[in-house]
Amino acid sequence: MFENILSALDTKRPSVGEQIYEHFLYDMMTGKITGHVGELNGKVVVPDEIKGVEIRTIGAGAFANCTGITSVEIKDGVAEIETGAFSGCGSLIDLKLPAKLKYIGEGAFMGCGSLADVSIPDGTAHIAERAFFGCDVHGKIKLPASVEYVADDAFGSD
Secondary structure (H helix, E strand, O other), rough: OOHHHHHOOOOOOOOOOOOEEEEEEEEEOOOOEEOOOOOEEEEEOOEEEOOOEEEEEEEOOOOOOOOEEEEEOOOOOOEEEOOOOOOOOOOEEEOOOOOOOEOOOOOOOOOOOOOOOOOOOOOOEEEEOOOOOOOOOOOOOOOOOOOOOOOOOOOOOO
């Protein structure tokens, strides 16, 4: 039985402070989604709370290369999406960003080539380098007045 549990974790193992909830790995000390367990397909809903812990951040590479994800809804407690969090999710078509989002990290959605429409919520202040690089959103995106920094190549392509 122990071997089955370990194989379900793929190559990602929880570190100190990390817990498993459904298909998420999260750090109960920081309120950060740090990864996932098993294969993800279809719609993924990132909660704003897990077992009383407020989820504030989606960590670097947490869902990177999850090619089965077609839709992501991030609940409103999340304020930061770190580097490469959803990079390489080539089947991602639909993205709902949280109202309290402040920061979109470098390459957060890079290589999500099926993603064609993104609404940046009012209150977002920072969109880092290559955040949406390789996505078909260039020229279709409206930036709210709250945005203080947008990298030159945030929405570019090769």
